[in-house]
Amino acid sequence: MSVADTLADRYDAELQSHGVGLRDEFLEAARELESMLTPEDFEVWAERGAALASQSLRSWEAAVEFFRASPEVSRLIPFDLLVRWSESAERLSTESPLVAAAYLRATPAVVQALPADPDFDIGIQGENITQQTIIRTDLDSWAQAGERLHQGNWKSIALTVLFFDESPKIFSGLSMPQVDQLVDVLVVLAERSYQLATTCLEASGALFEELDFHDREPFLQFAAALSRSSWADTRLYFERGPELVSRIEREQRGAFLQLAARVVQSAGRQGFPHFLETASAMGDVPVNEHETMMRLAQYLARRSPVAAMAFLRSVPFVLTRITSEQLEQWVEPGARLLFDEGNIEGAEAYFKMQSTRAEGTLASLSARVELGSIHGLLRMYAKALTGSTISIRSTEELVDRGIGWVQQSMATTEGTSIFLPPFVGSFPEQPSNFQSYKVFTTHQTGRIEFGSFHYQWGVDGVYAPASVAERLPDAPQRERDAITDMERFFDLFEVRDLIASLFTVVEDTRVDAAVSREYRGITPWLHRLQSIEAERRPDARSMSLRSAFVESMLRSSLGRRDAIRWPKDLMEAMGTALGALAVVEEPNATVQDSAEVAGALYDIAVSMPNIRNPYNDEDWEEPPSDFGEQAQMPGGMGQSERELPEDSEEQEFEVPAQPEFRGDFKPELVQLLSRLRDQASGEAGEGETLSSDQVMDALSKSSEVGFPDASEGDMAASMGQFLSNLEKEAAAAAKAKQQRDQNGEESDGEGGGDEGGSSDKGPEITWTYYDEWDFRASDYRPRWCRVGERTGEEGTLDYYQDTLQKHHGLVVETRRQFELMRPETFRRIKRLEDGEEIDLDRAIEFIVDKRAGVGPLAQVYWRRNKVDRDVAVAFLMDMSASTDEEVEKPRSGDRTDGSFQGDPRNYFQWLAERRAKQISEAPKRIIDLEKESLVLIAEALEAIGDSYGIYGFSGYGRDNVEFHVIKDLAEQFGDQVRKRIDKVQPVRSTRMGPAIRHTIAKMEKYDAKAKILILVSDGRPQDHGYGRDRTEKEYAVHDTHQALLEAKRVGITPFLITVDKEGHDYLKDMCSDVGYEVVDDIEQLPRRLTSLYRVLSAE
Amino acid sequence: MAVEDFRLTSEPYYLPITDEIELFETAYANNVPVLLKGPTGCGKTRFVEYMSWRLHNHLGDKATEGVPLITVACHEDLTASDLVGRYLLEGEETRWIDGPITRAVKTGAICYLDEIVEARKDTTVLIHPLTDYRRLLPIDKRGELLEAAPGFLLVLSYNPGYQSALKDLKHSTRQRFIAIEFKYPPREQEAQIIQVESGCSTDMAEELAKLAEKVRNLREHGLAEGVSTRLLVYAGKLIANGISPRRACQVAVVWGLTDDVEVQQSIEEVVTSIFPE
């Protein structure tokens, strides 16, 4: 019998009492250990096992694990440590045998995962050693870490068990002190949610393995900070953190996480979203920039970690505008705010890109030119060149609106708008980029100015007579007749793409020639861009012959005949073609010439089969230099087919890409659009209206109307979409034109505002952007708010009429008072040599002077000067939801308890009366009073004849400030206005600043000597995001104040009327330097408003 | 101020644009007062000067004296007394001095009231009896009523560009004149004028006229009238004297027109498109 068996026998009774299996486990372990331990140690081991088993009712479960793990463990650690280990287990087991079991079970794997104790096992070295010291000796610390999770309840037991179960994986990534840190985090989380702690723990193993060794510690630090400030986000951090962090340059991750940890401590709930955004922002920047970024960020973090993080977030955007070498220059002004001026809020706004200064610095550093910043300039430039009103729009819009003829955002024009790329940044210097814009624009205006869209069927050119009559008999059959002259011309030719692209090249040649002649100042830049484009052209030898032919024409048209390569064998045809192309470069050549030349080139092109390059490279040459020197239309049509290798296959004609500065050219569509426009505006004149089918047909022929990945079926659908977009555009343009005609003014995107897309349904909305004042930064946030102006909805006339009736007396009274103001006021002009009457005082003075021998001027007359009233006023009404509140009735109708004289009957009677009254008369709300005031104002102002506008505002968030036009300044008062007043109703929040700014913009455009803006509101400005958080009121108050000051600055008198009784506290701030009044008894609002107006407009 | 001072000594250059010469001559022959309507700097004054010279030649007998021209540039403070005349104090004495209208009426001159709307409203009262067929000028302060000498013609200029309710010509005044409308000359003629007047090259004059046409397209953008022929002539003169065209246009055209920076910039861009560096 072995020692093990004896031992087992000895402990048999004890072990048996805990269940049958235990003895077997013991025996199995003992047999293995027998050879490894000294007899004494062996004895000790058995004793400890037995003790553990009998410690409590369920401690046998721990003992089982003890026996199972012992052989393995004793192979790994010395016996004294094993004893300590068993002691730890015993301790754990007193709290929970389950926990102890998990601890014991995990031990072999954990010990293996741990590097050896250097003291114990010298000779083990490696990266991990320095960081992870005292390890195998640490089984007890490990147990203690687990114990910290254990709180005695079931959930905590489960968590602790999980901790030990996961430990092998965790220890493969973390050192003991780091595990302690992890447990710290888990403890904090477990206080909030075991569920959350569990999830994080489960993720930990894989997570830390995935993380780089150096990143683990900072990762934990951030986790610790996060768990304290915003525990709920920890899970997301464990899930997404490693991936996000991995996109940051290796060396910088630690620094980044440390910085993030600092921010999360101060930023609270906002901290984590900022971390996410910042980390992913860094991921968007190439890693080789990260070092610079982190260096700058750490520099900023010395004063404001928030600014540092904001900076990192802004970098991807900033780098779209400037180079990374300039980054430091961009940081500088913000850093000055931070360190020199101590304006931390300002600096933070700067780095968040929420300050005009930040935007300004960027703009001045950036070589790139934004369309938005030169939009107005180009619009006027285009107007000057063409003489017609042309709007400048971004090609982005073209794509968005689905009216682009192609998907790419190429410059183009459809006759009334010029579409340009949103920015140009191809050159390293700003002036060059601006010049590019100018060339783009000039080419497009050239198309308009030099009549590219006015092709007329059958009209002779100056140099080339019309050939349509001769071509007609040979023209291919078409299912439907062409709608426009241009289309009719194209229809003469078999291959639509070929004639269209030739016409494009020829017409662009003509336009560029005309531009060069007419605008010699811009010619150097035109040539420069032409040359750049010519260098970029694809190799003609890789094209099929006809494409190569068009390509050659294109190079010639770019002024680079030297860049043409063409097969020797076909050189004669090239000579003819270049001579023909030169025709349109002659002065006075018209679009008719272009069409004829394109036709002649077409004939040349189709005389060659469209096969792939059949020649050797050496057989392609530059044409002789005198080719094209002489402008010459080819004599006679129909070139004979040339002899070329038979075997090659005919290719589909491919249109060579257009040079960037010329952009797209679709004259047939422009002609179509202009017909649709005329149709929409009722100017169709002769000719029947077009059916959708006809238009569809015309569109489908214009092969380049591209629809992204269109299959056959989609094609039809997109086409329909395209068509309705076109029609919408046409209708909008026609409407705008009508309005212009009516108002005699332009309505195209004035005031620098961008016109956004209008929605399909509901009212037409025009969007304008305004800056907002950030008082902390003492700076504007550029283009921060978007105001959508729409015409107020119309209700019925009843409301207006009822109100007039109900307030008949008041209406008559106000009208009368206003009428008194009407007569022109007279002003005396004194000190005249001649006038209506003698000014007695001055006459006496004069006589005295004369006697005295002084010879003053006889300025003794005075005269009345008629001054006409020239007042414009805008009423801006708060339509926020709070105006829905009921107006408290003045107490007069109410009765105090005392007045019931203790008689309940009196009380019931009063109650009944009140109910009856309430039924007949709905409770009055603030908005109702505002509306009544509007009625009164309209009546009064009509009597006096001042110009006035009535606007309402509301909205939600900075992106959606609603601006309702009840009556525009220039609009005639009438039923439509009466009906709109009916529909004035409480909507959403109160973002006053942008609404005021929009009103200012409108008033500025209006010509009047005196301008007044009256803002009627029920309370303080309030909106989503109008301030740092929901409760902050200062921001909104400051912005509103600033907007009111802006009004004053441009000569508008602002005045604020509020019915907010508590309003006094903030009103003083909001209206410093601005007039305001609190109407206490708000039923008086209508009366007060009108009388106030009289006072205001009197001066 | 002797009336003789206003006699022209050499033929002014005037390029006829349409039938204005014929109209004016006929009006003159028939004592029909004339209103010249048009923006500033488009040639109205030059036209009257030229007509005065031309009529002088036609009236062969007056060859040495010609038809004098008396021009009054009207301004806000111009009163009826300024036009008719007034008493001046000389010691304890007073002396009467004829105003320009009175002088014109007496000598049978063309009286040209330039920019009449600028003058005080009361001046127009004088104009009315003068435009009646008897052509009388009442001199209230002396209790006189002068009849205009033969050869007298009242010519007003009026710039409709300043349309403001305050400064508009009264309807009753308008009704007494035939109106010859002046516009800025078409490109080719304007080029010719610029060339002759400034002495710059024909090419340059054409470019300047082109610029004018483009800039006038911007009329609504706060440029009430667009650039005047006069300014273009100035630019031409600068260029003829060696100033670079871009610079000349900048000082003569761009800055003169508007204070709006954006409009200025866009005009400058038009300038730089037309004139090479």
Ligand SMILES: Nc1ncnc2c1ncn2[C@@H]1O[C@H](COP(=O)(O)OP(=O)(O)O)[C@@H](O)[C@H]1O
């Ligand atoms: N038709 C013309 N012929 C010759 N010179 C002209 C003509 N039109 C304009 N000018 C030039 O323009 C300048 C300004 O014209 P002016 O008669 O003073 O303008 P206005 O009196 O209309 O303000 C003249 O000095 C002259 O150089």
Ligand SMILES: [Mg+2]
């Ligand atoms: Mg003049």
